[in-house]
Amino acid sequence: MVNEAFYNQIIAELKSYNATLIAVSKTKSASDILELYHLGQRDFGENYVQELVEKCKQLPEDIRWHFIGHLQSNKVKQIAPFIHLIQSVDSLKLLKEINKQALANNLIMNILLQYYSASEETKFGLDDNEIEQVASIYFKESTLKNIRICGVMGMATNTDNKEQITKEFTNIFTVLSSLKDGYFKEADYFNVCSMGMSDDYQIALKAGSTMIRIGRKLFGERTS
Ligand SMILES: *Cc1c(COP(=O)(O)O)cnc(C)c1O
Numbered sequence: 628m629v630n631e632a633f634y635n636q637i638i639a640e641l642k643s644y645n646a647t648l649i650a651v652s653k654t655k656s657a658s659d660i661l662e663l664y665h666l667g668q669r670d671f672g673e674n675y676v677q678e679l680v681e682k683c684k685q686l687p688e689d690i691r692w693h694f695i696g697h698l699q700s701n702k703v704k705q706i707a708p709f710i711h712l713i714q715s716v717d718s719l720k721l722l723k724e725i726n727k728q729a730l731a732n733n734l735i736m737n738i739l740l741q742y743y744s745a746s747e748e749t750k751f752g753l754d755d756n757e758i759e760q761v762a763s764i765y766f767k768e769s770t771l772k773n774i775r776i777c778g779v780m781g782m783a784t785n786t787d788n789k790e791q792i793t794k795e796f797t798n799i800f801t802v803l804s805s806l807k808d809g810y811f812k813e814a815d816y817f818n819v820c821s822m823g824m825s826d827d828y829q830i831a832l833k834a835g836s837t838m839i840r841i842g843r844k845l846f847g848e849r850t851s
Contacts, residue, residue: 629662633844637828638667641839644832649693649821651842653678654849657685663845664690672714672840676702683709695780695840697751700724707732714739714780714821714840717751719761722774729773736774739821742781742802744795752781758802762810776811778819778837779803783827792827796834803835 641648651672652660660671664687673679674696683692691711698713700721706713707728716722716738729736740761743752753761758779765771781799783792803820811817823831823839831839843849 628847629659629666630845630847631666634663634666634668637841637844640829640832644836646832646836647838649695649838649840650845651695651824651840652682652846653696653842655842655846657682659846660686660690670711672842676705680705693840703728704731707734707736710736712737712739712777715741715751717741717743717753719764722761722765722771726771726773734773737777737816738774739778739780739819740776740806742779742799744781744783744798755802758806759809762806766810775816777816778821779806780819780821782822782824783831785826789830792830793834796822796827796831796836800835 637648647670648668649670649672650663650668653674660682669689670691670693672693672695673682679692679694692709694706694710694713695715698715698721703724713725713736716725725736725738740758741752742758743754762776765774765776779799779802783795786792799822800820807817819838820836821838821840822836825841825844828839828841
């Protein structure tokens with residue numbers, strides 16, 4: 628069961644921020660996804676390759692699928708033909724494999740670099756030095772032509788401390804801005820700041836988020 632009242636509320640809230648809602652549907656059924664789809668939602672986020680591939684087959688073709696979980700290089704092939712945005716790129720090795728599979732499918736793949744900010748939620752992501760390094764290699768290596776880096780994805784620590792969360796989101800936004808100034812000045816596509824989940828999305832929006840990823844508040848608690 629989808630929380631329709633919350634969906635309507637968040638769509639209204641997002642208007643003034645000009646931000647996009649990603650409905651995070653991991654562990655939720657195809658019929659739950661369809662329920663939200665019929666309310667108008669088109670962007671959905673998934674964390675597991677097998678689960679995503681299965682759901683994609685059963686659901687409407689105009690859904691824009693976002694990959695937000697840890698992605699193993701050997702699984703890129705399975706999602707490359709249809710994925711809209713891979714938000715969780717956390718290594719150069721993965722970036723190179725995505726480029727290879729994008730080339731094989733004759734497309735340009737949109738990706739975000741996942742920034743690691745001392746979060747308890749995940750041990751994955753690039754730190755300040757690594758993210759800078761990847762951006763610089765991306766520009767130097769003419770071989771990564773089938774990748775379009777559109778911005779940064781990040782998470783805040785799972786805590787009730789609002790000041791800490793604000794600080795962490797502000798830091799993610801600063802990373803985006805400094806990459807923009809350093810490497811992507813001319814690239815109008817480099818503008819995505821994906822941050823904010825069920826418990827902290829309002830703080831994220833105030834700190835500059837352009838894309839929030841909401842699961843539990845839309846679909847209910849996950850049991851698995
Ligand atoms: C599960 C997940 C979300 C959604 O979290 P909720 O607390 O259910 O809103 C967002 N981003 C990522 C990367 C996730 O893994």
